[in-house]
């Protein structure tokens with residue numbers, strides 16, 4: 023403890039982010055379904071690029087990420103000059119808060135929204151403002167009511183984590199149009215690739231100067247361990263974010279693997295189809311066991327139990343069976359467990375174990 027050296031106001035109020043558990047003491051044959059990772063990992067092309075990059079480890083990486091931005095732009099039909107790449111989409115979220123929110127400013131996000139919005143807002147000295155959702159779904163009217171002259175950023179994830187629910191493009195546009203002129207709408211598309219044909223708000227960004235989207239290589243691309251994300255927005259915002267980005271924020275390995283991954287859209291389509299098939303199967307299987315969930319558009323389902331006690335007991339039972347899912351009490355969903363869609367064997371194991379927990383033979 024030192025009475026003289028103190029962090030900026032707000033920093034000590036930040037609760038540490040807890041990642042999904044990866045092991046259970048004394049239990050072997052673990053299946054980790056707690057971090058929304060792709061059970062099949064990255065595409066072979068990404069792994070090959072990763073290995074090739076070993077020959078370039080002595081070289082500093084590019085500072086402008088031109089090759090990766092070009093590959094992303096070609097894949098999604100975007101302007102490469104308005105893409106920014108970061109250490110996971112977490113870093114883009116952080117840049118946005120650092121650049122646009124400070125003391126006395128407010129950062130709005132939804133009741134069951136991703137915890138990093140709050141953490142990044144507080145790290146910037148801004149005030150986090152949490153807005154209620156309606157039936158675990160983003161409520162545009164509630165967000166608009168919460169906005170005022172101090173609101174600088176509004177974050178929504180679409181689909182949302184940990185609920186898996188989505189709002190329509192028309193609702194997103196209504197939100198963008200209704201914000202005060204000094205506020206930026208951030209559309210977090212971490213799970214966008216799981217929604218067939220969804221542009222995550224790219225078309226809206228082309229028509230407005232107050233909308234940004236964030237995307238990641240951590241989910242469908244199976245590169246969570248490598249930490250790569252990106253953002254897209256109007257030129258005036260991307261210019262600002264680039265000023266606070268470290269020049270070498272991404273390594274050659276990150277850049278090369280991500281470029282190979284984004285150019286392998288056949289693999290993405292295969293993972294999307296497999297996820298949709300098993301998500302449907304698991305949701306139905308759990309519903310039959312008396313464990314409902316909202317229709318999820320992402321790579322997880324939010325299983326609802328009768329009470330927080332039942333959710334906790336089920337989590338403990340699943341762990342004893344080697345199945346690690348995510349408690350989401352910190353997302354104000356104490357009676358729920360978030361279960362990542364694994365491969366078929368993992369989904370069958372989860373359904374079987376929840377059946378045993380529920381006393382179904």
Ligand SMILES: Cc1ncc(COP(=O)(O)O)c(C=O)c1O
Nearest residue numbers: 110111112179183212238240251
């Ligand atoms: C909604 C949402 N946004 C952003 C992220 C951050 O992803 P990353 O920093 O790995 O790109 C996650 C990760 O779980 C997420 O669920």
